[in-house]
Amino acid sequence: MAANTLTCPNICPNVDRVVENTPEYLVGGMSSGSENPFASPYVPGLIQPPEKKIYPPGAPPRYLPQPTDSTSGDILGMGPVGPWASGHLDWTPQAGTTGVRPVVDKYSITRYSTGEWRKYNEFILTPRATDKAKATDVNTRKDVANAFMKLDNKQADTNKQLEKRLKDLSYWKNQVEDTLKAITEEIHILDEDRTRLKGACRILNMPEAISRECLELRTNRYEPDLVRDDAEQELIKEVAIVGEIRRVFNNTLAKVEEQMAMNKAAKTSIEFDWSDKMVSLKGDRQNLNLTPESNLLLYHPGVARWPENATTLEYWEHFCSESIQNCDVIRKMSENLRRDLSTIITNGSQDMKLQAERTNYALAETVSATEELCKKLEENLKDNLQKIADIENLIDYLKDSLRKVDERAKLAMTRLHVRNYDRPNVENCRDEAQYALIAEAKFIKETSESLCEKIREAETVRSELLKYRGDLEKEIACKRKSLNIDQDRLARVRAHMPTPEEFAAG
Incomplete structure (x- = not known):
């Protein structure tokens, strides 16, 4: 009965006794009560001979945590007999879950329990860094292989997109070239017609200049006489009649000049478009021929971004079609204008003479x-x-x-x-x-x-x-x-x- 009393059933179980129930461990800081033989004053005859600790089959080594380990330090016992000095229980963050305040006497200082010592040994012996290195090696090689596979897929997709882009650029370049040839030919024909029209318009400048100069001279009158009298009306009519007579010539010449400027602007615009497409076509062809083994590869930091002048694909397609369409519209306007040049000019010399007489008569009346x-x-x-x-x-x-x-x-x-x-x-x-x-x-x-x-x-x-x-x-x-x-x-x-x-x- 004494042997059973001195034997701890949680740490050193008896071979003759089979523990069927799950052991209940003390929580740190709780006392085991009267089971501690040293809880009472010393009585002769209580000291027992040592007993050999028996570990269950398949238990880990003794320096590693055991199934029977407890996190409570009260099993060590503190009483009047033994190397322990008297003390009292208290909580301390240094002791972890033991709940035992370090006890100091003249021989030693105790801070951790045996269970904690075994857990620490397990922590030290666990090859965390080695396992992590092996896992890192395997995962890294797998990730690198996946990354290169994805890079190859991305590059193949990029090459397909570049090939598609080259086809689109080639198509629009050919369209732009045809439009450029047509507008260039139209400019040459219109320039020849403009030269002929200038000779016909030259003689009509004199009567209009005279009428406008008369009106300009009458603007030098003082304010009370700045009236729209009959002479002023007739001069304005004279300018209008001269304009009607030379409408087919001089106004058409102005339209021809404006149309020529529009043609040249359209040609310049379509040339710029053609030049841009040639540069883009050359660059994309070069990009398509480049491989990771090419010897013309360099680092260009900061290029993985959208440029400030970047446009959308929809706008690019719209711009290409609109540029060609605008050039065709201007070319058709030029063709219509050249057909108008062949219109027969009405003979307005008699109307000019009559209007000049009316103007002179009105001026005479005003002078009188x-x-x-x-x-x-x-x-x-x-x-x-x-x-x-x-x-x-x-x-x-x-x-x-x-x-x-x-x-x-x-x-x-x-x-x-x-x-x-x-x-x-x-x-x-x-x-x-x-x-x-x-x-x-x-x-x-x-x-x-x-x-x-x-x-x-x-x-x-x-x-x-x-x-x-x-x-x-x-x-x-x-x-x-x-x-x-x-x-x-x-x-x-x-x-x-x-x-x-x-x-x-x-």
């Missing part, structure tokens, strides 16, 4: 009316000058009259001053003379104010007359300027108007 108006303005100016002289004489008369009234005001004030301050005591009374002087002073003041008001009115009238004089002089100068333009300068310019015979002769 302006001369009459200028004569009337000069008469009004003479009358205005006489009125100015009369009003200035009136102002001088009013000022002289005001000076006389001021003298009378001084007389009345002097009399009132003497009577107010020189008469003593009761003599300073309000007699009839005093009332008469005050009434006289009041009347003199009213008269003076009335004269001042009349002087102001006269000066206002004189200012208006002076302003009217300036307006008349300005109008006379304006009319003389208009007469000089319509009667002299326009006549000299219109003397160079070509006759119908000259126009018809070309």
Whole structure:
């Protein structure tokens, strides 16, 4: 019974006893209670001889963790007998799950349990780095093989895409070349027709230049005469008729110039497109011929990105088709314009002559009316000058009259001053003379104010007359300027108007 008491069933099981139930282990920090023989004071006869530890069959080596190991340190026992000093249980992070505070005496310091020592041995002996190296080697070789297989697949797919791209580029390059040849031929033909058209348009520049110069000269008139009179209307009609006559020539020439610029722009655009496609075709062919064994391979850091000017495939296809379509549209417009050059020109020389006569008649009417108006303005100016002289004489008369009234005001004030301050005591009374002087002073003041008001009115009238004089002089100068333009300068310019015979002769 004593032997059974001193034998730990969890660590050293007896061979005669078969443990059928699963052992229950103590949790760190819990006490085993009265099972510890050293929990009570020493009693003689308790010490037993050593017993050999028996391990179950198939147990790991003794330096490795055993199935019967416990994480509690209370099985070591602490009492009055043994190498352990008295102490008390406490929690400590250093002891892990033992729950035993290190006990220190004069012989040793205890920190870990036997189970912890065996677990540490297992941790040290486990070849973690070696297994990890083997696994890393196997996985790495497998990953590298998969990576190269994927790289080969990606490269094959890229080569297919490059071949497809080369076919598309070749197709569009041929289309662009055909369009470029057509627009170049159209430019040569249109240039020949333009040369012939310039000779026909040259003679029509003179009448239009004369009409436009007449209109430009009439814009130099002063502001009151900048009116849309009959002469102005006829000159505008003359320009319109000249434009109608030369519409087929000069306007068509402008259209030809514009069309030529459009043709050249279209040719330049299609040439740029062709050049870009040739460069791209050359680059893609070179890329398709490159292999990992090529000797022209270099590192180019930062190229695995979309360039700033990169476009989408849809836009590229749209641009290619639209570029060719735009060039074809411009070429068809040029062909239609060349067909319009063969249109017969209506003979408008008689209309030009009639319109020139209408313009000259309207200018003569305008000159006659302006001369009459200028004569009337000069008469009004003479009358205005006489009125100015009369009003200035009136102002001088009013000022002289005001000076006389001021003298009378001084007389009345002097009399009132003497009577107010020189008469003593009761003599300073309000007699009839005093009332008469005050009434006289009041009347003199009213008269003076009335004269001042009349002087102001006269000066206002004189200012208006002076302003009217300036307006008349300005109008006379304006009319003389208009007469000089319509009667002299326009006549000299219109003397160079070509006759119908000259126009018809070309």
